[in-house]
Amino acid sequence: MLEIYDLGMRLGRRAIFAIAKTVRSAEPSKFIRFARGQRQVSGEVDIVAERLDSKRPTVWIHAASLGEFGIARPIIKLLKDECDCNIVVTFFSPTGYEALTKNMPEGIDGVLYLPFDTSANVRHFLDTIRPACAVFMVSEYWHNYLTELHRRGIPAYLVSSVIRENGPFFKWYGHLFRKSISYFDEIFTLNEESRQLLDKIGVSDVTVNGDPLFDNVILVASTPWEDKIIERFTDGRKVFIAGSLHDDEDLRLVTTLANRHRDTRFIIVPHEISPSILRHLEENLQGKTELYSRCTPESDLSDTQTLIIDFVGALAYIYRYATWAYVGGGFTRLLHSVIEPAVYGLPVAFGPNVNRKAVTRRMIELGIGRITATPEALDEWFRSLKDDDEGLREIADKAAVYVSKNAGATRRVVNKIRQNLCAKN
Numbered sequence: 001m002l003e004i005y006d007l008g009m010r011l012g013r014r015a016i017f018a019i020a021k022t023v024r025s026a027e028p029s030k031f032i033r034f035a036r037g038q039r040q041v042s043g044e045v046d047i048v049a050e051r052l053d054s055k056r057p058t059v060w061i062h063a064a065s066l067g068e069f070g071i072a073r074p075i076i077k078l079l080k081d082e083c084d085c086n087i088v089v090t091f092f093s094p095t096g097y098e099a100l101t102k103n104m105p106e107g108i109d110g111v112l113y114l115p116f117d118t119s120a121n122v123r124h125f126l127d128t129i130r131p132a133c134a135v136f137m138v139s140e141y142w143h144n145y146l147t148e149l150h151r152r153g154i155p156a157y158l159v160s161s162v163i164r165e166n167g168p169f170f171k172w173y174g175h176l177f178r179k180s181i182s183y184f185d186e187i188f189t190l191n192e193e194s195r196q197l198l199d200k201i202g203v204s205d206v207t208v209n210g211d212p213l214f215d216n217v218i219l220v221a222s223t224p225w226e227d228k229i230i231e232r233f234t235d236g237r238k239v240f241i242a243g244s245l246h247d248d249e250d251l252r253l254v255t256t257l258a259n260r261h262r263d264t265r266f267i268i269v270p271h272e273i274s275p276s277i278l279r280h281l282e283e284n285l286q287g288k289t290e291l292y293s294r295c296t297p298e299s300d301l302s303d304t305q306t307l308i309i310d311f312v313g314a315l316a317y318i319y320r321y322a323t324w325a326y327v328g329g330g331f332t333r334l335l336h337s338v339i340e341p342a343v344y345g346l347p348v349a350f351g352p353n354v355n356r357k358a359v360t361r362r363m364i365e366l367g368i369g370r371i372t373a374t375p376e377a378l379d380e381w382f383r384s385l386k387d388d389d390e391g392l393r394e395i396a397d398k399a400a401v402y403v404s405k406n407a408g409a410t411r412r413v414v415n416k417i418r419q420n421l422c423a424k425n
Contacts (some may be wrong), residue, residue, distance in 0.1 A: 009144070052109055214403055250330075262286070
């Protein structure tokens, strides 16, 4: 089975490289950007390794995407505050890699694409980076990496795991997945149900921990951050922010709302920045629209209704300028973070696919969040809150209590990692 898996990885790698080599596009897709990044990752591993301080242990943190990096951010900060260590972060998706390489957060010593999970790549990565431990986010079960980490005695941790009964571990083909997850030295789950399901397959090193994303949003909200262009645009007014717009339904709901409420200012932040999405927004929004990249702090934005943010990585900070928020991805299985706006006390609307999101369901129960599956539903929700200052204050109070009650998961993860680092120093 392992030989078949490794062969599949090697063949997939070659196929992706071949596609990337032949495609020429002024607007490369996420897949093509990923493939091009993978073609050069081996050399980048060597470059990052040369920058690391060999006298300090290295903590390797892997997140699939920028969204999952939000879980890692407070872990990194605590580790850097309390441990003398290198931090290397890897991503599978271009969104995380591109955002961090353009604006490297403090405390991170290297950012890479995760090399394909082939035996040769794994050996080269571990031989070169030489991690003292590895921390994986959510659902990253790369078999060759976990097998080799286990063989070398390098501790591996899985953070914010959610296990479901219909997941791959419980399928007829799930042997490889069950083997992979058994190699984690500790798994931090979001709920008790996940712990019980892991127990059924013989995985017992499990802690029900809660969600470090709450610690991340608190960290972001407490970090001083300002943007002169956005401040010029808002100019003390109430603003509606639509963040991480993911697909056509998100775009339809938000553009319809903006066109119905020409007296309200909107900031729109697409999940993917591409010329086609920007054109779509500019063509469908009736009020005056400006791209952030075309503005300066001196630009006259007095008659601009909508500011489109055409860069990635700052949405969690931009929410602080808003009064209401819509979060994209709710018409797919990829609803983005609803607690990023909630930490600022904002009421939050989103699409209908929330069954897999316990946080979202709880926010609905508390009256902080609302499913809005149609333009009419979003409009009704917005009208109910538009001039209701008392209602907005009540929501802000509920959001503050909810976020603070769920903080603290990061500390338990870092304590476990520190035990390992201290033992090795």
